[in-house]
Amino acid sequence: MPVHNRDIAQTFDQLADLLEIADANPFRVRAYRNAARSLRASGRNVADMLAEGCDLSELPDIGEDLAAKITEIVETGHLTLLEEVAQEVPRGLADVVALPGIGPKRARSLHEALGITSLDDLQRAAEDGRIARVKGFGAKTQRRILDAVTRGKTRERRFRLDVAEDYAAPLLEYIRDLEGVEKAEIAGSYRRRKDTVGDLDIVAAGSDGAKGIEGFIAYDEVARVVSRGETRSTVILRSGLQVDLRIVAPESFGAALHYFTGSKAHSIACRHRANGKGLKMNEYGLFRGDKRQTANSETEIYDALGLPWIAPVLREDRGEIEAADAGALPDLVRLEDIRGDLHMHTTASDGRNSLREMAQAAQERGYEYIAITDHSRSQTVAGGLSVEDLEAQLDDIDALNNTLEGLCVLKSSEVDILKDGTLDYPDDLLAKLDLVVASVHAGLDLDEDAQTERIIRAMDNPHVGIIGHPTGRLINARPAAAVDLERLIEAALERGCFLEVNASPQRLDLDDVACRLARDAGLALSIGTDAHAVSGLDDMRFGIGQAQRGWLGPDDVLNTRGLNDLRDLLKRA
C-alpha cells in the first residue's frame, strides 16, 4: 500500500496533538504541524521522492529530523515516536481536544483529575456533574462540553464554496447597511476561493463597533450567538455556518482585511517579515514602536514589507512571498481570459437545457466556442447517448452551427472510460468528433496502480483530448479515487492530451494542489463547467478560483486559446 503525503501529514498532526497535551515545547509542536501542512501542500509524493533519492529536507519546514521520520513512516508504515507518546497520552484525548472550547490544557486537566481518556469518558463525567468540580471548570463549561459531545461536534464541518456564497451574499449586504458600518468585505478562505470554507470571516470598518455588532447579532438567520464583544462577534446561522464579524476603525481596514484573509500561514510569514524590518504587524496596522505606519490598504501593507500586492488566492505560504520578493508572482488567469467551455450537457443526456439553449447562453457570455459533451452509452442512468443518438446530435450541431454568429459548437462527448481503460464508443465514431472528453464514472474504488493504468490506457487512444474530472471526487460526499496524478500529468504531456479542472463547485477536480503540480510540469489544463443547465455555465468562476490557487496563468489554460489554436492543440500526432 503506497504511503501518501496526507497519511504522513496526519501522523504528524496526531503527534502534535498528543505532544501538546503532554505540554511539550510549543515550538516543537508547531514544527510538526508546519511539516504536516507542507506535506499537504506539496504536489510531489514524498514516498516517490525518497525512491528517487531526493533529499526531503529541501522541502519547506522539513529538516533532517523530520526527513528521517518521514523515511521511517514510508519504510515501516508507522512512527515509533508516536507510539511512545501514545503510551503517555491516550490517543482518545485528541478527540477531546477537537471539541470546541477544549484545548490541550483542559484536556490534560481532565485526564489528570478524572482519568478521562476518550469522548465516552468525557460524556459520562459531564452527565455525572464531575467536570464542574474540576479546578478551572464550571457549570457553564460542563454544559457546553455535554452539548458538543452529544451533538457529535468533534468533526469539523466545512461548507462548499458555492453553498457558502448563498449565505454570504445576503449577509454581506445586510452588514453593509448596518448603522455604524461604513464598508465590509468577506475575508478568510472564502476570499481566497478555497474549495470549502469552515466559517465566514467578515471584516467591517466603522466608527461605532458596538452598534455594528448589535445589528449583526440581530440578523434574522442567526441561530446562536457564540460570543459578542465591542469589536468582534461570532454567531452560528441556522444553516450551521459559523460567522465571525470583526469591526475596526476605517484607517485599520486594510490591515484587518489582510489579517483576516489569511491564510494563517501567510499571515505568520508576513508578520515574521515585518519583524525583520523592525515593524510589528497586527490587525490594526503596521507599527514601529508605538508609532503607526501608513497602511490603510493591503497594497500599502505589502509595500511596507517591500513586496507587491499578493492576490488572496495565492496567500497560502506556498512560495508566494518568495516569488513576490523576486518579482516573479504569476500572472493569474482571469474569467475574461476564457474563450470557451469544453464540458457541458444537454437534454440529450442528463442536462436540463437544449443544444440551442446552451449555445445561446454561451453567446451571451461572449464565448467563441463550446463543446457539447453529453454522456456516452453505458451511462444509462444519465441518459447516455447510443451510437445513433450521438450521430444524430452531430447532424443537429452542423445544422445549428450554420445558424450561429460568432460561436462554434464543437462536436464532442463525455465518453466513459470503461474498467479496462477502453472507451465507450468505437474509434470510427470518436474520429468524427472535434474533441473527446474521457471520464471515469464507475469503478472508482480500484487500487491506485490499476486506476492510474486505466486512465493512461484511455489516453493511449489518440482520439482522447481531455480527461474529465480526473480524480472523481465529490466535495463532502465522495473522496478522490486513488490515482497517481504525477503519472497522469507525465502521461498527458507525452501523449499531447490534457487534464480538466472541473469547475463544478461540487467537484473542483483537479484541485488547487494538483493544478500547481500540472503547471510546474508545463501541462496546460482545460477549465470546464460540466454544466447540466444554462446556469451551470456560470460555475466557470469556481474553476478559475482553483486554477488561480494553483498559480495558473492564461497560457496554462487550454480554453483561453482562440478556436484555431485550440484545434491545433487538440490534434494529436
Place this chain on the structure above:
DNA sequence: GCCGTTTTCGGCCCGACTGTTTTCAGTCG
C-alpha cells in the same frame, strides 16, 4: 524541531473574548 533581512544559536505572531477567577489562563482565529 525548523531556520536565517535576528543568520548556525536563539529565536519562533498577536489580540479578543469567555469563564473562572478576583487578575488571568485558556481558547480561538
